[in-house]
Amino acid sequence: MTDKPYLVDVKRQYESFPYPPRDPADESQRLIASIPASLMAVNHHCFGGKKDFRSGFRCLVAGGGTGDSTIFLAEQLRDYDAELVYLDMSDASRQVAEARARVRNLTNITWVTASIMDLPGLGLGEFDYIECTGVLHHLESAEEGLRALNAVLKVDGAIFLMVYGKYGRRAVYEMQSLLRNYLPAGLSMHEKVQMARQLIETLPKSNSFIRELDMWGAEISAAGFGDAGLYDLLLHSQDRSFDVPGLYALAESAGLHLSSFGWRTDDYDPLKHTNDSTARNYLATLDLPRRQALAEVMIGNMRKHEIFLARQPDRGAKLTDDNVALRSYGMLLKNAAKIAAAMVPAPGAVAYCSDKNFKITIACTPVSKIVYGHMDGATPVSVLRERIRMALPAIPPEMVDQELEQIYHQLHACGCLYLVRAGSYGVGIPDYGKLVIRCRPGGPERGVHSADAG
Ligand SMILES: C[S@@+](CC[C@H](N)C(=O)[O-])C[C@H]1O[C@@H](n2cnc3c(N)ncnc32)[C@H](O)[C@@H]1O
Known part of the structure; x- marks a missing residue:
């Protein structure tokens, strides 16, 4: 204390x-x-x-x-x-x-x-x-x-x-340990950074941190977060992980x-990390915290x-709530309707949407064409379902629901789709199309998404 x-x-x-x-x-x-x-x-x-x-x-x-x-x-x-x-x-x-x-x-x-x-x-x-x-x-x-x-x-x-x-930080903790043992006592913070930098620059490729340098490099490089980043990542006096x-x-x-x-969000689902049907069947029987715990170790990064x-559980928006609407965000903010308009549904057809952080593969199906065309924050999910049913009467409702869920989970996991009370977008929450948002080019990944309205 x-x-x-x-x-x-x-x-x-x-x-x-x-x-x-x-x-x-x-x-x-x-x-x-x-x-x-x-x-x-x-x-x-x-x-x-x-x-x-x-x-x-x-x-x-x-x-x-x-x-x-x-x-x-x-x-x-x-x-x-x-x-x-x-x-x-x-x-x-x-x-x-x-x-x-x-x-x-x-x-x-x-x-x-x-x-x-x-x-x-x-x-x-x-x-x-x-x-x-x-x-x-x-x-x-x-x-x-x-x-x-x-x-x-x-x-x-x-x-x-x-x-x-x-x-995901094992290599960082190994490097922290190396530097703790290596640096002499009594150095100033700037001297520590300098000595650490000199050592790191000469380490062999087999070193665990050097092997992951493309992941951590921006955090410590002069073009990234520089000395502040190096100290924060590798020399911090109090660093606990969970x-x-x-x-x-x-x-x-x-x-x-x-x-x-x-x-x-999808990486906390272990089913994403194994194709083996026996493992998948077993994993599906486990409770949620256990599944998430296993998923973290399975993906490892x-x-x-x-x-x-x-204070209350389960506070998130739900696709089963008929009063919410889909709203595209991040790199899909202004693109969802354009993607829908350009989409030519065909068996096996895919389209791509990408920025410097993500690449989204979009299955071009009759249902997804309609769904992408309704990521407007205005159309209640119940109305969207009804429109799909009217336009595609041959597709059973449970298959429509399944595909809608797939699209939702895929895009929500990368911050490209959220649920809002239908009609509240641009009223009770901002219209992001009016905010000019640009990510710092080449900077370390900080959970940043791009929603460039420029
Ligand atoms: C790694 S920085 C993160 C800054 C910011 N949240 C961000 O992500 O851009 C940690 C920040 O927490 C602050 N901090 C650490 N301990 C604190 C405490 N006990 N009370 C208030 N701030 C604290 C530090 O001063 C520092 O600005």
Whole structure:
């Protein structure tokens, strides 16, 4: 235990190396988007697709760093009567975040320099949504940190957490261990970075971290997150990772339910990772947490977990809810209707849609042509089903439902499709076609999706 409500070495790191490093001037070039800071995704995962963000929405970004999530949320809430609070213990990080907000002329953010552990006593009130990306695994106790967040959550609110994944970071932990043993005591932070960099540059290709360098390189390279990234990834004084059972235990320790995963949702299904019918039949009999735990080890490369938590289970939107509509997002934001129009259904025919992060393979069938043509946020799913039935009477309804589900799961897993209350898109939640969103080219993967309206 320390006498401070934060870890001194961790604070020192983020005062010297605000993370992620950002140049406020870039705000005139691009808006960095992410799933946990997207009201579209938050609405889907936390509020059944039914939240109206126009008035009274209260949001906290806990451990907001240099402002990525805060800036994106503030842009989406710019014209709404909402409250957005940024909190971080690092003054240097807050200065970068505030400078970014100034470039964008965003005046709807309350800035707080404090520890998450102090939240219950800060008098900030309760929040509908708390976004906490990459922070709890750097606290002395993630469990106590989560309890502090839960203490300022509204009864029907929700929390997003991104924490490190145990199996996907094995090479990182080996490199951390190597550097701990290698670096002499008494070095400054900058000297440590320099010596670490020199060693890494000369390591053989057989080294586990070097083998994965294409995955981690942007995090530590000068063109990526540079020295701040290297320190954060390889020299951090407090770095804890979680496997799926650990996520459930973390949630339970604060009296919360793990409601859904927000990133690579389909990879938490073990059926995706084996073709063997005996294994698949057996896996299908297991309970959900066990299936997800096995899936994580089967795929082996989950570098992080993105989870939505709430006091009630199962808060996400459902395709079985007749009042919700499909709404394309991310790289499909403006493309779904065009894809539908160009589609020529034929047995085995496929189309592709891709950006720098993903490639989607689209089966060109009579049903998918209609479904892609209705990802408008306006047509209730019940009406969509009816239209398919009328247009394709020979296809049994259960086959239509099956294909609709397949399309939904495929696109939702990569952040390209969400469910919203029919008719609320562009009203109770923003019209993303009007926000100019560009990802930082070549930067490290940060759960960023592109929804370029430019
Ligand atoms: C890896 S950075 C993530 C920043 C930001 N959430 C993002 O993903 O862009 C971790 C941040 O958590 C902050 N932090 C760590 N411990 C904290 C604590 N006890 N209270 C408040 N902030 C904390 C650090 O200052 C740092 O800005």
